[in-house]
Amino acid sequence: MSDLYALTVIAHGSELPQESLEEVKALLSDKLAVEKYTSKVLSKRAVDFFFKAPNPAEIQKILKDELLTKFPQYDLVFQLESSRKTKKLFIFDMDSTLIYQEVIELIAAYANIEDKVAEITERAMNGELDFNESLAERVQLLKGIDASSIWEELKHKIEITNGAKDLCTALKKLDVVMGVCSGGFIPLAEHVKGQLGLDYAYANVLGTDENLELDGTTIGPIVNGEKKAELLLEIAKNHKIDPKDAVAVGDGANDLKMMSVAGFGIAWNAKPKVQKLAPSCLNTKSLLDVLYILGYNEEEITKLTS
Template sequence: MPSSLDVPSEHVVATLFYRSDTPSHAVPHADASPRSRHDFLPHASLDSLKHGAAPTEKISEYPLEPPTPGPSPLDHLYGSYISQSCLTDFFVTLTNIIPGLLDTSITTRRLDNSALSRVAEISFPLPRTSSITLETLRRHDAISRFEREWNIEAVFQPDTIYRRYKRLAVFDMDSTLISQEVIDEIAALVHIKPAIAAITAAAMNGELDFETSLRQRCALLRGTPSSVWETLKPRITLNEGVPELVAALKRLGFKTAVLSGGFTPLAEWIAERLGLDYVFANHLVVSPDGATLTGELEGEIVHAERKREHVLRIAQMEGIRLEQVVCVGDGANDLPMMGVAGLGVAFHAKPTVQMQAPARLNSRSMLDVLYLLGITREEQEVLLR
């Protein structure tokens, strides 16, 4: 039987992330966030061992049925990291999916230079004659099962020079660069959160489009003091790893942009704080005396299609190929811009967005985006010195 190397092929790279913030192993990975919840196994005391380690002596408290069947948490057995057993299982999974793929043609690189690796990069050929595509791999049931069993997230990309040498990074703002949703923060300040939430829910249920829901929510802000932006700034927090990621990208010569369905005052403040090159957001009108917000929007609305158009326009102005663009967001309105980029990343996104996005990343730090570009931990440390 011919191997995948006997026919023209393209190469694919899979970046595996161990989900170190949610291990089923008793000992967390060294990179796990100290803010995360870990379910440690209880330590048996000497006293309890003398009397037996059964959890109860009452027959009525024993379960009548076995636990619900599901994938075994193999990281619990093999360790809170990407073990060799995990990699071997991934190779087997790939060879079962891709006809003709031999495990001898698969290469591995650990990106965090550690025996207890959290991130690994696996490269392999994908025959152009094969019915298996990159999209098939991303959605394949066997890959999903592997991810659940080993507590792994796998990101698949074409392994080309443009994957390694990106030149433009574009970010959503709310819940991506920052932890907050700005309109919800304003609503909480002026005590209209339930009304705002009702419109948001209608939009999520498909009863309103983004622009209509945005205009309705903004109308509720009429009379809000225009000083609200300064009041909000101390409450805004950058997501973990954001300053470091932007600093590293700028060291590499990237152009950077924030495209926000939020509002100009905070988007421009975030852009200045991080040193971003481009910023586009929605503009809320201020009353003639400058004291309050009118609840109206002026100028173009930065909705999903507008974000996509801005990505195309910035790339064209900078002379950057779309294959060299990475877009990061968390909402459905970020999917169109992700779709035109060489790499679209759903970062801690809503479940429906994670299902549709080219790549998803749920690690605690956005700095992990650098691993998707093939940049090792050692190289990251050099960039951040």
């Protein structure tokens, strides 16, 4: 007998119009050949459909193609129903995920080289450049910047992503272990950890010289895609959590590896290549919508975030 699967439909706007639901129903019947399904309204913006899926990999492929081409106005997240509320570990990327900015570009602005750094960052996040090489190239451009007060100044400039605090509040109530694994830099990763009540923070360390200026190097292991995956598995092992009960959330190509070793991955307003390769995509305005993916309705979310 086939397992029961859930298809969560999340609107990007303020509500999910009836015509959108009709499109999804047609998608289920015509494209996916689903003969029988049930549905559950989670909110005005989100609905669950449940059905048996003999060929889940084929369905996932069709949904990906439809999502990225025909139905850009909402997200379709397909997963095994029994695994939705068993999540025990969440590992987040930081830049452009838990915060809106790319920290390295904020630092670059101090030396008026933001455009140069941003161009390299964009190519790296799209998977066009090796992350380690791109990081070394960008860090070299930062050489000579006064590091004596920059981190305190940047703490006041970074903006936490909408919904991130409420999501972390809810996950903590659900006894989920949380961490940030960032290709950015540890002072701000630690700051975000404190702001959101996370359990772990890992990121890169910038080298400084005797004048407390950035020396154009990093110190210690680079937190690249491989390292993020290793850290996720290490944290899971330390807490005796099966990796299948872990979720990785990020926006860049260097987040795909940790998504692959976790039980589930969510590409948050991600680069096009990442959207195509990630297990699921969320392109809304609030990270709190992750709770819809986990199967919680509006009433339950209100209780979890209060």
